[in-house]
Every structure is written in C-alpha cells, then in structure tokens.
Amino acid sequence: MWLTGALSAATLALGACANKDEQGGRDRGAPQVGYVVAAVGAVPVTTELGARTVAFETSEIRPQVSGLIRRRLFTEGGLVRAGQPLYQIDASLYQAAVDQAAANLASARASAQAAEEKARRFAPLAKMQAIAEQDYTDALAQARVARAAVAQNAAMLETARINLRYTNLSAPISGRIGRSLATPGALVSASQATPLAVIQQTDPMYVDMQQSSAELTTLRQAIASGGTTAGSTSVRLRLEDGSAYGFAGTVQFSEITVNEATGTVTLRARFPNPQGLLLPGMFVTALFEQAVNPAAILIPQAAVQRDFDGSAFVYLAGKDNKAVRRKVTAARTVGPNWVVTDGLKAGEHVITQGLANLKQGAPIRPVPAASAQRVGPPPAGQTAKGK
Structure with missing residues (x-):
C-alpha cells in the first residue's frame, strides 16, 4: 500500500516536470521579431x-508695311539680340513718300509765314480804321489755318518716316529664332496672318x-x-x-x-x-x-502588407508579447517608408522583421529592429517536438 502511494506521487511529479518542460520549450520556441516605435512627424x-x-518670351516677326523682301539678315535657328536687323523690305515707295511729305511741309510753312506776315501788317491799319475790320479778321483766320496746315503736314512727314523705318524689320527681343517663312523676293503685307519668323x-x-x-x-x-x-x-x-x-x-x-x-x-x-x-x-x-501633413507616421515599407481586397495592415507587438493585426491607411510612400495617416498611434510597436507566417494572437519575442537577429537551427526542445 505504501509502495503504491509512493509510485503514484512519483508519477505525478514526473508529469508536472514534463508539462513544465514542454511549456518552457514552447516559450523558448516563440519567434523573435523586430519592431520600430511609431512616432508622429511632419511629412511633405x-x-x-x-x-x-x-x-x-515669344515674339512673332510680322511686317507693318507692304512690299517685297529684299534681304534676310539672320541665320535660321541662331541666336539674335534685341534690335538686330532681320529683314529688309523694298523702301523705294516709302522713301518717296517721305520726300513728298517733306516738300508739303516746306510749302505749308512758307504759306503760314506769308499769312502771319499779312496779319501782322493789317493789325495797325485796322486800329487806324484804314482797312475794314473784316479784312483784318480774315487775315488772322488765314494765319491760323496756315499754322494748322504746318502741323498737319509735319504729322504726315512723321508717318512717312515711321513707315520708312518699318521697311527694316528688327528683333524686338533676344532669343533663338526659328526658320524663315518668307524668302527674298516674296511679297508681304501688313495684314497677313502668317508671321515671317518666330523668336x-x-x-x-x-x-x-x-x-x-x-x-x-x-x-x-x-x-x-x-x-x-x-x-x-x-x-x-x-x-x-x-x-x-x-x-x-x-x-x-x-x-x-x-x-x-x-x-x-x-x-x-x-x-x-x-x-x-x-x-x-x-x-x-x-x-x-x-x-x-504634420500628423503622419512613417514606417518601413517592409511592415505594411496587403489583404486580398488591397487594404493595408500591419502587425503590432502587443503588451502580452502576442502579435496584433491592425488595418491602417497607407496610400503613398516617401522614400523607403509608407506614410500612415490612420490606424496607428504614436508609441505603438510596429513589427518590421520576422513577419513570415505571423498570425493574429501568435506568441512572439519582440526586440528593437536594430538588434542583431539570431540565425541558426531552432532550439533543441522545438526540434524534439517536431520529431
């Protein structure tokens, strides 16, 4: 009887030791994972x-007067500077217009001088009533008309000179000029829609x-x-x-x-x-x-996984050393990291290493991701259990 009780106690003790060893083997066999600490930061x-x-700047070279192009003064595709001559239009008619306007101005000035002299001479005669007052009034009016004619002819001369200048087309800006769309001998007009060249x-x-x-x-x-x-x-x-x-x-x-x-x-x-x-x-x-974004979280791309529906999730190291699966919002990357805008809080441990075959609630041994990882055969207890 005593022997039977002793054997029973020994058997219970051996069973308890075996259970303890098996539990310790399971603890020692929990996979080691590396984690990073989530922190909030400003992310562009x-x-x-x-x-x-x-x-x-773009400038289309267009003629402002009509005529035949005599010369092209630039190299197509080259650089031109502002004010550089580009085309020369036949200026014969415009030079003649300048000469005519100058002659008309000279005639108008002569007529104005005579009218003003006549009015000056009529002034004392009108005071002495040697001539009719109307004659003096007409002389003053003729002098004013002559002065207006001088101004009118001067404006016409300036217009003729401007048109003469327009026969030489120059670059309004500096830059690279394209191909010429008109050749020497071509007739151009001030109203044409096509430019001669573009700078x-x-x-x-x-x-x-x-x-x-x-x-x-x-x-x-x-x-x-x-x-x-x-x-x-x-x-x-x-x-x-x-x-x-x-x-x-x-x-x-x-x-x-x-x-x-x-x-x-x-x-x-x-x-x-x-x-x-x-x-x-x-x-x-x-x-x-x-x-x-001042409230985003950056985590390594290796930490983010995708479900079949494309949604993102990560594994966290829980307080009880168990893996926690968490859905997150990660729509874009910055360098080697995902930008997480929802689903994570500052201070949580995001697993980045040892994710293979990791499941929700699985026991883990978390270490900082920067720590050296143990590489080698599994523990002896785990190997024996596998056998």
Whole structure:
C-alpha cells in the first residue's frame, strides 16, 4: 500500500516536470521579431503633375508695311539680340513718300509765314480804321489755318518716316529664332496672318502644370482647417526619358479660372535653362511639395502588407508579447517608408522583421529592429517536438 502511494506521487511529479518542460520549450520556441516605435512627424505631401514647357518670351516677326523682301539678315535657328536687323523690305515707295511729305511741309510753312506776315501788317491799319475790320479778321483766320496746315503736314512727314523705318524689320527681343517663312523676293503685307519668323527666349523657361480643380479644392480646405500646412514652392522636373532635370524651379502663380473642357487649373513655375535642355512644347512631369501633413507616421515599407481586397495592415507587438493585426491607411510612400495617416498611434510597436507566417494572437519575442537577429537551427526542445 505504501509502495503504491509512493509510485503514484512519483508519477505525478514526473508529469508536472514534463508539462513544465514542454511549456518552457514552447516559450523558448516563440519567434523573435523586430519592431520600430511609431512616432508622429511632419511629412511633405508630394504632388506629381503632368506639365508642358513654355518659352519665357515669344515674339512673332510680322511686317507693318507692304512690299517685297529684299534681304534676310539672320541665320535660321541662331541666336539674335534685341534690335538686330532681320529683314529688309523694298523702301523705294516709302522713301518717296517721305520726300513728298517733306516738300508739303516746306510749302505749308512758307504759306503760314506769308499769312502771319499779312496779319501782322493789317493789325495797325485796322486800329487806324484804314482797312475794314473784316479784312483784318480774315487775315488772322488765314494765319491760323496756315499754322494748322504746318502741323498737319509735319504729322504726315512723321508717318512717312515711321513707315520708312518699318521697311527694316528688327528683333524686338533676344532669343533663338526659328526658320524663315518668307524668302527674298516674296511679297508681304501688313495684314497677313502668317508671321515671317518666330523668336523665343528659352532661358529662363516656364513650365505650365495642370492640376484637377477637385484636388486643389481639397488641399485648400485641408490647409484652411489646419489638417495640413502650405508646403514649399520649389519644383523638380522629370523629363520625357525619365531622367531628372538638374535645376529646381519656383512656382510663380496659379490661375483663378478652371478650364471648362478639362476641369483643371494651370499652375506656372519658372526654371533656369542655361544649357538649353528644355525646349518649348516638351511634356514633362513636375514634382513639388504642395503641402505638409504634420500628423503622419512613417514606417518601413517592409511592415505594411496587403489583404486580398488591397487594404493595408500591419502587425503590432502587443503588451502580452502576442502579435496584433491592425488595418491602417497607407496610400503613398516617401522614400523607403509608407506614410500612415490612420490606424496607428504614436508609441505603438510596429513589427518590421520576422513577419513570415505571423498570425493574429501568435506568441512572439519582440526586440528593437536594430538588434542583431539570431540565425541558426531552432532550439533543441522545438526540434524534439517536431520529431
């Protein structure tokens, strides 16, 4: 009887030790995971917009008088400076008009001088009543008419001289001139619709960006409510081949009118273009920090996973050393990190390492992600259990 009781007690003791060893093995076998501490910070809201380059200044060379082109005085595709002669129109008729206007002015001045002299001589005679008062009045009127004729002919002479100057077409701005659309011997007129050439100044260069009016309205409302703050006006460009443009630009202004056809608003930026890499009419992509979100959380991209419906979730290290699955809102990335705007709080431990086969409520051994991870075979107890 005594022996039977002793054996029973020994069996219970051995069973308790076995259970304890098995539980300890399970604890030792919990996977080790690395975590980062979520912290709130200011994150820029980078906007990416389609854009097109526009010349800083554009001037169409058009004739202001009619005539035959005698000479072209520039090299097509070259650089021209403001005031440089470009075309010469036949000036024969306009020179003749100047000569005629000058002769008419001289005649008018002679007539005015005679009329004024006559009126001066009639003045004392009229006081002595040696002539009729009406004769003196008529002489004064004729003198005034003669002076008006002088002014009229002087204006006609100035007009003729202006037209004569217009026979020499010069560059109104400095820049690069395109091909000539008229050759020597061509007849041009002041009313023609086609320009003779086009000059464009490409340094600096404008870039016109198109942004949806709905996006702009949402951004302005967020700034007004204090949810975000206004960002920088600095703009970067990505060229058509995907390469980055080497110079940063600055936003100049935003249009106040929405394009009815596209529902977009035009924003204009100014870029330096010393190397002439940007050409008018190029399609580019503009990137700039239009606003700043002061209450966003950045976490490594490795921490964010996706469900079958595309929604994002992360695993957290719970207080009881168990994995907690949490849905989050992560719509965009900044460098190697996701920007989380909802679902996380500051101070929570987000698991970034050891996520393979991790499940909700699974026991874990969390360590800071910067700690060295143990690499090697699983513990002996876990191996024995697997066998």
